[in-house]
Amino acid sequence: MTVARGQPTELDRRFMAAAIALGWRNAGVARPHPSVGAILVRKGPESFEVIARAVSAPGGRPHAEALVLAAAGDRARGATLYVTLEPCLNGGSAPSCVTALVNAGVAHVVVGIEDPDPRYSGRSLAILERNGIRVTSGVHAGEAALLHAGHIARSRLDRPHVHLRLMLSADGCVERTGEGTRPIASAAARAHGFGLRLLHDAVMVGSGTIIADDPRLTARLPGCETRSPVRVVVDAEARTPVESNVVALARTSPTWIFVAPDAPEDRVRALFQRGVLVLTAEREASGRIDLADVLFQMGGLGIGSVLAEGGARLSRSLLEAGMVDEATVIVSGETAGGEAPDLPLTELSDAGAFRIVAGRSFGEDRLLHLARIDGRTSIHDIRLPVRPIRRPIAEPL
Numbered sequence: 001m002t003v004a005r006g007q008p009t010e011l012d013r014r015f016m017a018a019a020i021a022l023g024w025r026n027a028g029v030a031r032p033h034p035s036v037g038a039i040l041v042r043k044g045p046e047s048f049e050v051i052a053r054a055v056s057a058p059g060g061r062p063h064a065e066a067l068v069l070a071a072a073g074d075r076a077r078g079a080t081l082y083v084t085l086e087p088c089l090n091g092g093s094a095p096s097c098v099t100a101l102v103n104a105g106v107a108h109v110v111v112g113i114e115d116p117d118p119r120y121s122g123r124s125l126a127i128l129e130r131n132g133i134r135v136t137s138g139v140h141a142g143e144a145a146l147l148h149a150g151h152i153a154r155s156r157l158d159r160p161h162v163h164l165r166l167m168l169s170a171d172g173c174v175e176r177t178g179e180g181t182r183p184i185a186s187a188a189a190r191a192h193g194f195g196l197r198l199l200h201d202a203v204m205v206g207s208g209t210i211i212a213d214d215p216r217l218t219a220r221l222p223g224c225e226t227r228s229p230v231r232v233v234v235d236a237e238a239r240t241p242v243e244s245n246v247v248a249l250a251r252t253s254p255t256w257i258f259v260a261p262d263a264p265e266d267r268v269r270a271l272f273q274r275g276v277l278v279l280t281a282e283r284e285a286s287g288r289i290d291l292a293d294v295l296f297q298m299g300g301l302g303i304g305s306v307l308a309e310g311g312a313r314l315s316r317s318l319l320e321a322g323m324v325d326e327a328t329v330i331v332s333g334e335t336a337g338g339e340a341p342d343l344p345l346t347e348l349s350d351a352g353a354f355r356i357v358a359g360r361s362f363g364e365d366r367l368l369h370l371a372r373i374d375g376r377t378s379i380h381d382i383r384l385p386v387r388p389i390r391r392p393i394a395e396p397l
Helices: 010-026 064-076 097-104 123-130 141-147 149-157 187-198 207-213 265-273 291-300 312-320
Strands: 037-043 048-055 080-085 108-113 134-137 161-168 202-206 230-234 255-259 277-280 305-308 326-331 354-362 365-372
Touching: 010 037, 010 048, 010 080, 010 108, 010 141, 037 064, 048 064, 064 080, 064 097, 080 141, 097 123, 108 123, 108 141, 123 134, 141 149, 149 161, 149 291, 149 305, 161 187, 161 312, 187 326, 187 354, 187 365, 202 207, 202 312, 207 230, 207 312, 230 291, 255 291, 265 277, 305 312, 326 354
Parallel strands: 080 108, 108 134, 161 305, 161 326, 202 230, 202 305, 230 255, 255 277
Antiparallel strands: 037 048, 037 080, 326 365, 354 365
């Protein structure tokens, strides 16, 4: 349920924007829980003081609210909490966040979005109000929804939020990076792609990309080597070479390969022996792996957001199935000279299911960030922002 509770002030908007920026710090490492940002502020008649701030710990626990209250101690009494997601009602082995807030004597709670899970949505806020705590919700809801898109998708769609990333040449070819090929995107555009990986729980490709390009699928940015997402390969026949980079790194960077039930047992065994988590997904009538089954299983394993970096086949399958929630398309100024893939790119246009919300340039390369608006996305009922806050996707057009 969504209930309007008071009107936010300009100061409320400023601190919620800061809390959202804080929440992005552990995006991709808080799984299976959302990465929540929380800021505790003491307000005076003409001034304010930031008492404490926190973001969900790696692995998602402790929650941001628990961390910020622990840092504040007795100073939390009478303060205002800015938190990007409705505080939890069920804390598992620890007290729930809503109980902790009541016990701490917080006077006002400002929330970005309510819990998207219909079992819990709005219930914590109602408990806070019954205990005399003022509540303001829906502040920067669009930006908070982008931060928590994975949690929203798992709660509403039983699958991760899917972000498609495509790198195209000026003549419409998908970039290839294997031996004997020449990268078409600039170094800056490629670094942007590594940064995108940091913001997602998993990165997914098809087996064709592994065989042709042998990517590592890690976030190769200075200081971020340990923050790489789970690598997921869709590979019906278990064709992924055991000497490939994703398999070689499987014991240090989690690698999941989805195969069909009838995949050759010797290949499956060889992958498993090298540290790969081999999972089985059903086939469609066409013989391809059912991507809906793959995504459903990923969601059940705690993956809230996935960056799909596959080639033309995986991209086409996701688009045609309506499973893409947002997309980043980089169009290079270089031509590849090959045959352009058959991609339903009209879907990624203002006339289709998506609209362009931001864009920027990397020299001659052009980046477009698109979001689904046709009602099939995990965040369709929360207004999308034109200017994303802090998220390093793109600059406004």
